[in-house]
Amino acid sequence: MFSVSTLRCAALLSGALMIATPAAAQVEDEQFWEQVNLNVPLTPEVRVTLEQIGRWGDRADGISQTEYGALLGWKSGKAIEWGFGYRRVGLFSATGPGVHENRLRQQVVLSHGNLVARFRVDERFNPGGDEVGVRIRPLVRANIPLRSRKLAFFASHESFFLPNSTRWGQRSGYERMRNMLGITVPLVSRKAMLDIGYLNQFRFGRNGARPVMEHALSLQLTINAIGPILHD
Template identity: 60%
Template sequence: MSRSFPCAVLLLLAGVVPAHAQQEDRQAWEQLNVIVPLTKRVRVTLEQIARTSDRQGGIYTTEYGGLLGWQVARGVEFGIGYRRVGFHSENRAADEDRLRQQIVFNRGRLAGRFRIDERFSTVGSGIGVRIRPLLRYNLPLGRPRLALFASHESFLLPNSTRWGQRAGYERMRNILGVALPLGKALNADIGYLNQYRFGRAGARPQMDHALSVQLTLNLGALGVAVLHD
């Protein structure tokens, strides 16, 4: 195995995952993507997400949406999309509608995404903006589409809203996992996800430990990789 991968993992996790969180939660995250080509450079991705939490008593978040992607250059894709987000069980947050714009790139073993979300709450006015940069390193394991990977994503909130969003550095997500080909058109990303929510405005910080499973069915579209959400 290349020495660069363990070094990249250590640099990714050292200093970004706090040694102790005041409260912790065990979770399971599932995501299904179906990619449909429209033209050689344009594709639609249909998305479904469900997240389960021990602390919140079952499925606490669901998301359904779509993303229109346009490959503007080799290894570079621009996308716009919409999601409907529902909260369940002990998650008392109000449902949301979300718009997003993003740029995704692939360069060798590195992949990245820069996303901007606009959040619309169903209980109040005001648009909550989120900036979400993500970086991922892939280590090929000899077979096509088989690789180890590590990724980091930060959530930066530039504004506050009356319905609850508070400006600042809200959270980070780090994942260690394996990318697996399950068939000619089906891929899976399976790994350990660590999410840390900073304690702000009197709230306790929280660390989530999640099994993350993402399945992607590609019906023939070209373009850059689909990264974990």
């Protein structure tokens, strides 16, 4: 489906971000991830972000996940933004029917110079049961402008901690880590930004399952609408 050699080369270049795990002990998957974000400012401090996500993988024999949602963000200062959002998530596999779940999330984003940190909490509502699965997802990202000042290099790390288990399948513990390296490209006079990168996701083997290493080419387009649509 994708060039395995290309993804393997990217994996070697990002080795500093990956944990060392014996190849024979883990399952590997080549994937493609895309995301489109539209930021719509309501006031200078408040904005709505509309989101669409699609993910494809070899193990799923095609599309593995879809997400559609929105996030309401409020800036309480130059370096802090609070957010509350909803996503409708479709999960698919090559061996069974798809499952669609609803997710709520709350987050706070802090920025300082070229560093950005995000602390997010998800609540998952799955049709397999009435229990709510909670996920805690801290993320840190460094953005480093290149000499041309038109491009920027970025590196990020995100961890997934699950504080509870559910009968429909979530298991408590440190579930996975997600590391990424890439380049940010400005488009249309910086009204849009495109992140192009290699994403490595490692799912820890728990409860007898084998660990899974996922290699993904990731494209994320962020479009910024012009000016607030609500006025005082």
